[in-house]
Amino acid sequence: MSSNNINERLLTSTISNNSDAGHLGFRQIYQQSRPLKRPAFIVNDMTKTFIDLNKSYIYVGDNSRFQQRITWILSFQWIFYSMLVMISPIMFQSPKFECDYYNQNTYVTCQEEGVCNIINSGKGKFRIIDKDQSIASEFDLYCDKAPLVSIAQSIIFAGYFVAGLVSSWCSDRFGRRKSFLISIIIGSIATIGIGFSSNINMVMGLTFLAGFGMNGYETIILVYCSEISERRFRDISVTVLQIMWALSQVLQPTISGLVEEWRLIYIFCIGLPLLLSVALSYRYFCESPRYLASRKRYYEAREVFRFISARNNRPPYEFHLYEEIDDYNSIVTQIQDKNNIQDPQEANTSYIRPQKVFQDELQRQTNFLDLVKSKKIIKITLVMCYFWFTRYFTYFSLLFSIRNFGDELQKNFQILAIIEVLSALVSIPLKLRLTRKKAIKHSMLMMIIFSFFSAVIEIPPECRYIGSFCIAKEAVILFAIILKFAIVFFTVILMTYTSEAFPTVLRSQGQGICMIVGSIGSSLAPLAQNLEIHPLYFTTILGFFGYLLTLSLDENQNMDDFIQENQQQQQKQDIPLQVINPNNNAPQ
Incomplete structure (x- = not known):
């Protein structure tokens, strides 16, 4: 079958915004002058060879320059994402009080319990000495309002809940790259907005939105890291992100000590860095080849592999994907061994069973059901x-x-x-x-x-x-x-x-x-x-x-791209047989 079925002229390269086309000069000359690294395997004619996605990742390089750059950008973002979630106990820590139990203008350090007694009895006075250093201090979240602290700390996870529903749909509908870019923009802008909140209700609303955006980002990124390279990169990248998550917590007490006002922490120490990092993601991230292949956008998937191969200084990727073989030949023939034929009258007849390699079922949009x-x-x-x-x-x-x-x-x-x-x-x-x-x-x-x-x-x-x-x-x-x-x-x-x-x-x-x-x-x-x-x-x-x-x-050995049980069920359906007589080689 002609390769026109791929409709390459109608497809837009996924990496058009990420490539260096048009940027001439020393950088291009330097990249072209570097000796290419030896690929994991070599074939005589790449253009006539079909390989699966796992072999493609191995060829273009696993855990190499491209993947390492992705990891460092994500690590930078992960630090501030961790800070947004994990700094909550510090941002909502109980106010520090001084009490004057006898109205003598003599204040001593006291606990929240003493303040509550003063409020309930109407005797004595108290004051908050760290009014701007925590949300609980500024919005008086103590005594009767103390339960709002637990609710406000939980509200970010309510955003997580909604993000789990929405982000997965967006990821499949619009692609991994576009979806996580939108998610991190929403999360970073909402985080900046927390710093401008005028009441606790506004804080909780924007915290919900920040949790929605950033957990959508996390959900898609974990999928993206698993799809952009092979097993070794998956092992290392996720662990590096966890290290960055923890490193952020080491820095948080120091940051909260240097920047005492909670509003400045949300605006300048979390929100703005996240928002600025979007430019790096837009510049260097490409779409997931596994996602593109699962949507039968094979030309774009091959373009991404070419881009990764060039970034990792490997020989140009010129293979075709095994998944697109049905675009070149709508059917493949499976010759059935005559020893497996149950009817003895047909023991001398060879059978050829036509069957589609990939069913249309695999191209449809999937959902939670x-x-x-x-x-x-x-x-x-x-x-x-x-x-x-x-x-x-x-x-x-x-x-x-x-x-x-x-x-x-x-x-x-x-x-x-x-x-x-x-x-x-x-x-x-x-x-x-x-x-x-x-x-x-x-x-x-x-x-x-x-x-x-x-x-x-x-x-x-x-x-x-x-x-x-x-x-x-x-x-x-x-x-x-x-x-x-x-x-x-x-x-x-x-x-x-x-x-x-x-x-x-x-x-x-x-x-x-x-x-x-x-x-x-x-x-x-x-x-x-x-x-x-x-x-x-x-x-x-x-x-x-x-x-x-x-x-x-x-044990997970290799990643599946389709629902295997459904695929096997499709292959078991009855298909008309073409019979070839071995004596005259003519179909009956």
Whole structure:
């Protein structure tokens, strides 16, 4: 069949905005003068060779210059995204009070409980000494208004919930690149708007919008990282992002110490850097080849591979994709062995079974309902949703439990942040060495043990003051450190495993539903702090059932692009046979 079926003249190159066409001079001469790196494999005639997507990624280079540049840009953005989410305890920390119990104009440091007593009794006076340093201080979120703190901290995860629904649809409808660019623009502008809020309702509304935008960005980026290169890059890139997430937390106490006003932190330390980074993403990011191939936009997918190959200093990519073979030949013939023919009268007859390589079913738009149309996909979806709920609930339960470890809030916050950085670094060799299933199982076991010990040990009231020392407090902090390592290791494995588990045509929907369920866990984490039972007890229970679910996991070797069970079902449908008589070689 003629290659005109591809309609290359009607397709616009995905990388037209990302290439260096037209930029002549030293840079172009330098790039052309560099010796090309040897590809992973060589064929006699690339233009007549069809290879699959996995081989294409291997040829253009895995974890090379192009992928490394993508990783560094994402790392920069991830730092400020982490700051938006994780700085919440500092932004909403309780006001610092001074009380005059006897109306003698003699103020002494007091706790929120003393202030509430003054308000209820009408005797005495109090004042806030850090009015502009936190949202709770400026908008009087104490005593009767104290529950608004938990609600305001949870509202960002409500944005996560909605983003999981919308971002996956946009990702499939408009493409990965355009969708995450729109998401980060929404999130960064909303974050800047928080800094200009005039009341707590405005803060919560814009926080919801910031969570919506940035979680949509996270959902799509995790899919993008899994589709832009091969297995090694997927392992390293997600771990690097987790390191940046943790590194941001190490910097947060320092930033909040240098920039005391919370409004300036939201505007200049989070929102503006995120907004400015959009230019880098627009310049250097291209569309996902897997996404383009899943939409049968093969010419564009090949153009992206050519772009990546040039960026990685590999020989030009001139292959055709195996997925587009039906554009050159509408049918392929499968010769059936005569030994497999059940009718003995036809034992001397050879059969040729025409069948389409890729069914039209694979080109249609997918949605969330496709997650429940296959037993395999249903199992993957349910298990991954449970894991993501456990991951988010455990992570944020530990974050909001820091205040239970004593009054040294910023010190404990920074200790756990440093541990998170180290844990992410250690997880790189562990992730490359262990199988996905074994890594998830070990991390779940650690979460069970150390969340239980962190919850069961009580810190005496006299040990909560700054500078105090007691074995119980130090033991709880030690167990919390090990629990943090388990959560981080579980997270970096889960991020990669989830994207690998879903086929390309359902990957954004699968990641989106996991984010939706995860956002429920995030929203419940701050609210669980108000219960009489320690929230880490729930983590112990979640970890136990999660460990049992790991026994049913499969190892992810190669990523699927289509729903395999549906494809096999299509191939099993009855198709008329063409019979060739071996005696006269003429079809009957």
